[in-house]
Amino acid sequence: MKKYKFNVNGNNYAVHIKNVEGQAIELEVNGTPYTVEMEREIKSSKTPKLVRSSAPRTSAPKAITRSAKKTNVVAPLPGTIVSLKVAAGDKVTQGDLLMTMEAMKMENNVLAEADGVVGTVKVSEGQSVLQGEVLVEME
Incomplete structure (x- = not known):
């Protein structure tokens, strides 16, 4: 054969x-x-396929989840925290830089999505995080 x-x-x-x-x-x-x-065939694609939605995108995905009184800022991608710019008790306004994280060999800024006060910073510099993991709890 x-x-x-x-x-x-x-x-x-x-x-x-x-x-x-x-x-x-x-x-x-x-x-x-x-x-x-043979146990089973392992199939893998030689080239990744990019799938795009046919519907136009109106805004970037939000990296927050909200509860009654708290807002959680979550990791938009898996990566590593490079630097923290806020601490517990800091007042922030929408668009303020909360931290910088490295994901896919690029630095990404994590910004405040709303005005508030930083309640708890759940990560530290150098820490690896997964997509959707809570980074900051805001009040």
Whole structure:
């Protein structure tokens, strides 16, 4: 069927795949026959696909969640906190810089989405965060 050459830890192997039926594969490695069973095929795309919505986007996604009296500023992307610009008790207005985070090798500013007072800063410089993780609780 197909012939391959492999080099594993400095050893060369000539592999000839003779038959594939379902999960069972009959093959020869350097002339020695083997029957192996494959757990499952792992499919991966060679190039990522960018999917865009056909609907026009009116604004950037909000990086906040709101409860009755508190507003949580959450991480828009997974990344690392580079610098903090606010501390608990600081008053901020909409658009003020709260912190800078590195995501996908780019620095991203995390801004206040509304006026308020910083209640709790949940992260520290150098900390890795996941998308959606609470960074700052505002009152």
